[in-house]
Amino acid sequence: MKILVVNPNSTQSMTDKIVSAAQAAASPGVTILGATAAGAPASIEGHFDEAMSLQGLLMQVAAAEEQGVDGVVVACFDDPGIGACRELASGPVLGICEAAVKAASMLATSFSVVTTLPRSVPVIEHLIHGYGLSHSCRRVRAAAIPVLALEEEGSGARDKIRAEILRAIEEDHCEAVVLGCAGMADLTQWLSAECGIPVIDGVTVATRMVEALAGCGLGTSKINAYAKPNMK
Ligand code: 5HY
Numbered sequence: 001m002k003i004l005v006v007n008p009n010s011t012q013s014m015t016d017k018i019v020s021a022a023q024a025a026a027s028p029g030v031t032i033l034g035a036t037a038a039g040a041p042a043s044i045e046g047h048f049d050e051a052m053s054l055q056g057l058l059m060q061v062a063a064a065e066e067q068g069v070d071g072v073v074v075a076c077f078d079d080p081g082i083g084a085c086r087e088l089a090s091g092p093v094l095g096i097c098e099a100a101v102k103a104a105s106m107l108a109t110s111f112s113v114v115t116t117l118p119r120s121v122p123v124i125e126h127l128i129h130g131y132g133l134s135h136s137c138r139r140v141r142a143a144a145i146p147v148l149a150l151e152e153e154g155s156g157a158r159d160k161i162r163a164e165i166l167r168a169i170e171e172d173h174c175e176a177v178v179l180g181c182a183g184m185a186d187l188t189q190w191l192s193a194e195c196g197i198p199v200i201d202g203v204t205v206a207t208r209m210v211e212a213l214a215g216c217g218l219g220t221s222k223i224n225a226y227a228k229p230n231m232k
Contacts, residue, residue: 001029001030001031001070001071001211001214001215002030002031002033002067002068002069002070003022003026003030003031003032003033003069003070003071003072003073003207003210003211003214004033004035004060004061004064004069004071004072004073005018005019005022005032005033005034005035005072005073005075005203005207006034006035006036006037006057006060006061006064006072006073006074006075007034007035007036007037007075007076007182008037008040008044008050008053008054008056008057008074008075008076008080008081009036009037009040009041009042009043009044009049009053009076009147010036010037010038010039010040010041010042010056011036011042011043011148011151012036013151014043014147014150014151014182014183015034015035015036015075016034017183017185017186018034018075018182018183018185018203019032019034020185020186021185021186021188021201021203021204021207022034022073022075022203022204022207024204025203025204025205025207025208026207026208026211027208027211030211032207033064033067033069035060035063035064036056036060037053037055037056037057037059037060038056038059039055039056040052040053040055040056040057041053042148043146043147043148044076044078044080044147045116045117045119045120045146045147046117046119046120046123047123050076050078050080050123053076053080053081054080054081054084057074057080057081057085058081058084058085058088061085061088061089061093062088064089065088065089065090069089069091070091070214071089071091071092071093071094071210071211071213071214071219072085072089072091072092072093072094072210073093073094073095073096073099073203073206073207073210074093074094074095074096075096075182075202075203075206076095076096076182077095077096077097077100077115077120077124077180077181077182077202078097078120078123078124078127079095079096079097079098079127080095082095082098083225083226086220086226087226087227087228087229088228088229089219089220090219090220090222091210091213091214091219091220092209092210092213092214092218092219092220093210093220094206094209094210095202095206096182096201096202096203096205096206097124097127097128097131097180097202098127098131098206099202099205099206099209100178100179100200100201100202100205100206101113101127101128101131101133101136101137101178102131102133103200103205103209104136104176104178104198104200105133105136107175107176107198107200108136108174108175108176108198109136109175110136110137110138110172110173110174110175110176111136111137111138111174111175111176111177111178111200112137112138112139112140112141112168112172112174112177112178113128113137113139113140113141113177113178113179113180114141114142114143114161114164114165114168114177114178114179114180115140115141115142115143115180115181116142116143116144116145116146116147116149116150116180116181116183117142117144117145117146117147118142118144120142120180121140121141121142124140124180125137125140128140138168138172138173138174139168139171139172139174140180141164141167141168142164143157143160143161143163143164144160145157145160145161147181147183150181150183150184151183158187158190158191161179161184161187161191162191162194162195165177165191165195165197165199166195169195169197174197175197175198176197176198176199176200177191177195177197177198177199177200178199178200178202179191179199179200179201179202182202182203184201185201185202185203185204188200188201188204
């Protein structure tokens, strides 16, 4: 089985981190094909960056489909271009936000999300509403760190995320926490041990969910909405 794990921003060090998390999650015999969206912004922080990432993202998904991948993980918590990716792909396509919040809803009666910047909060709230999980989400919080601070030694990003998780536990009374950025994937186990709460990383759960669906012989439905794009 081959799974494409694509980072829609153009920061290779973040792609490497994401692919490492996906490889750690994948079962033996599953090959993770990592990809970075060429020409995309270095990080996705809001609607404009998200829009600017789509062409590079879709080119990677189209190329992987040609290579016959069995599934796709879109490794950005804004779940950019999921519908378009599903039109291109034959296998299952999951964004890490959808995977993580749906996993959280199966593990706890409530969860909070900790993302990077305040401007990402309404984007994620809108996604969670669309996934039908507003009743389970106590709050979407921001640790007030730029996405790329996660790539910088000494930025203090991990401590700010830890502090925000502890505030979520104290104030939101959430029963689980979802990490609201693909770039946090390498912090999952440390944060869960430090905070004493299930911490869910979307890269990890999306990889295993795609593997599970493809392993069941299931792919994206091509009846109507996600049919291949019409040739013009
Ligand atoms: C992400 N941005 O997962 C999102 C998270 C965010 O470049 N990768 C990004 O902060 O919106």
